[in-house]
Amino acid sequence: MDQPGYDYHIDIPGTTIFDGKQAMKGYALNKMCYDFNRAENREGFKADEEGWMTKYGLTEGQKAAIRSRNILQMIEEGGNIYYLAKLAGIFKLSVQDVGGLQTGRTTEEFQDFLQSQA
Amino acid sequence: MDQPGYDYHIDIPGTTIFDGKQAMKGYALNKMCYDFNRAENREGFKADEEGWMTKYGLTEGQKAAIRSRNILQMIEEGGNIYYLAKLAGIFKLSVQDVGGLQTGRTTEEFQDFLQSQA
């Protein structure tokens, strides 16, 4: 989707503004993740990742991001962190694990980074 | 539910204001009717009226109103006309039939009454 003219966003390095454009791009991915609120859907995904992603109509880019557990790529493909957090739960990743994965740090290094800002 | 103090409503004879109080009173009834948007639910109701009403947790007053096809009583019990219209569809009642039933007129008399206001 092209969104002419309403580009009021300022550039914030390392930050993707989850707006209508991203939300539309990521709709299928976020919908799948939203449905992970229910245990039966988490089990469905775990039993057949590929089939489950196809059922929700994920794009090739979204599927590739999930296959490679690449959080930054999921965001690039329109994923919203609140919905993705439910997927991270299935992968047994903590919020600090997810932070480390996105910033090229180990979980411990990421925790130290947080602490350093005290 | 008691709604103290916010009684801004004026009295309009023959008219029930569908507000929060009515909406909460009628929730189960309206929910059942809303679900009649789907053909499978209409069929379910037609196959077993009593069981279907119990499944949606209708109150005794709501059940009695439906059993007797009493539209005014359905409204009294919290029904909203937009949702009830879907139930009327199942009973094969037109909007003019429903108008007649509520005003003690035959359908033809009700149509004449409409026409008389031209």
Place this chain on the structure above:
Amino acid sequence: MAKVLGGITTSHIPAVGNAIQKEMYDDPYWKPFFDGYPKVHAWIKETKPDYVINIYNDHGLGFFLDRMPTFAIGAAHEYRNEDEGWGLPSLPPFPGAPELSWHIIESMVADEFDITSCQELAVDHGFVVPMQLFWPGAPNNPDMPRAVPISANTVQHPIPTLKRALDFGKALGRALRSFPEDAKIVILGTGGLSHQLDGERAGFINKEFDQYCLENIVSNPEELTKITRMELVEKAGAQGTEFLMWMMMRGALGDDVTEITRNYHIPISNTAAGTLLLECAA
């Protein structure tokens, strides 16, 4: 920048969809109603809008009481008219205009309107019937513009005030005119005029009040903001509150409008049917 060509109001009674399907244009019951539309058709053919903002009220298909928004704006690639409970056949989807939808939502939230954005939305007769009236065969009409549905709550009180509805329209107009595409936009305000479906007062119609609304919505919409919501129920009937859609449409047109055509007929089904085409100053 985009341009608002004008606004069109119409009733959206389900029976009209049926009459269109059966082509009952010359039937004695229907003729006085359908006679209101040739001038609208001519105007649309001449002006050829690129986008249509369809302001309607949902009647229990798109929204339920679990989540009832005051103002909802569709932001989807397409909109489907799903079964409303009567088994009516579904039409092909209406093409959406998500880039315009998001432009409106961004602009109106910045303008302090608390929008509910809808990336999926089933649309009912309130949206569909006017499309069929204005673009015969819709959505399969070569001139069919891409659509943005906007719905206001008239199912459950509290409904928005007439002032808020008019102000909504004004903010919508600002949003549309700042859309950076050289596009032509038409706005529909659908529903009304006076009618009441429920209660011992079912069948209530109020010609005098409708005429007052028709007159003022053209030249002095601010006057109508003095009407309280309970007065609106009293004078327009319980479902005549749909007149809020007309107010929303009107606010978006600006002060300088020309009335191209007007029609008023009692009754269609239980309703006083009103049609109005207002053209914005160039």
Place this chain on the structure above:
Amino acid sequence: MAKVLGGITTSHIPAVGNAIQKEMYDDPYWKPFFDGYPKVHAWIKETKPDYVINIYNDHGLGFFLDRMPTFAIGAAHEYRNEDEGWGLPSLPPFPGAPELSWHIIESMVADEFDITSCQELAVDHGFVVPMQLFWPGAPNNPDMPRAVPISANTVQHPIPTLKRALDFGKALGRALRSFPEDAKIVILGTGGLSHQLDGERAGFINKEFDQYCLENIVSNPEELTKITRMELVEKAGAQGTEFLMWMMMRGALGDDVTEITRNYHIPISNTAAGTLLLECAA
């Protein structure tokens, strides 16, 4: 008429719920955080609120992008914390206060806020963790007030402006003070302070900006309305936009407040945790 006793802010990080369950109050990691709460507990014991307005933001349980409201108000008999995706055990339902909910909705819609009313609403950690922090054992605490949940959109831009959030609070305050019951009300503003979960900037915390916000939210909230939404994302982090809940709470308190206690600690999980108790003038 009802009385607004005061407002309490807190972070609502899911890990806090876990730490409460394990009673880690004296654990070195948790102690500086939990040390912020005894004065709040004492105040609650002393003032005994009858109702709690819990202003939080949903994180993808109660709402999805198909229908994303800007401001939603619960109007149910009870609220359940359903599974958010991690299989956490469900608590017994929190008792609602529908008569107060509808009073607020009526008042705020009349006041030109475009509310989405929710007669069913699943509440997530944003609502539940603060309840557990303030009423240990919640909802099974004899002092547990009946609740009205209010949620603002911080999932998807456009989010409401800081000015709109403060104005929302002011209108909420008017609604509460006109509730014709001799009742005592406390308002929670939950979420924040600075944090960012997503992107290469994940882990971002901004102590200086948080201190600026903490200072001004007490004595000069109007100053904070100058912050644009994009500035808020830049300075508070992408999820630090939850500070909007604090603004909404603050608006409802009125001008004359006394700070009873304040706590600020970095980090809890990925977040700078802030706690503030503001009492309204009698």
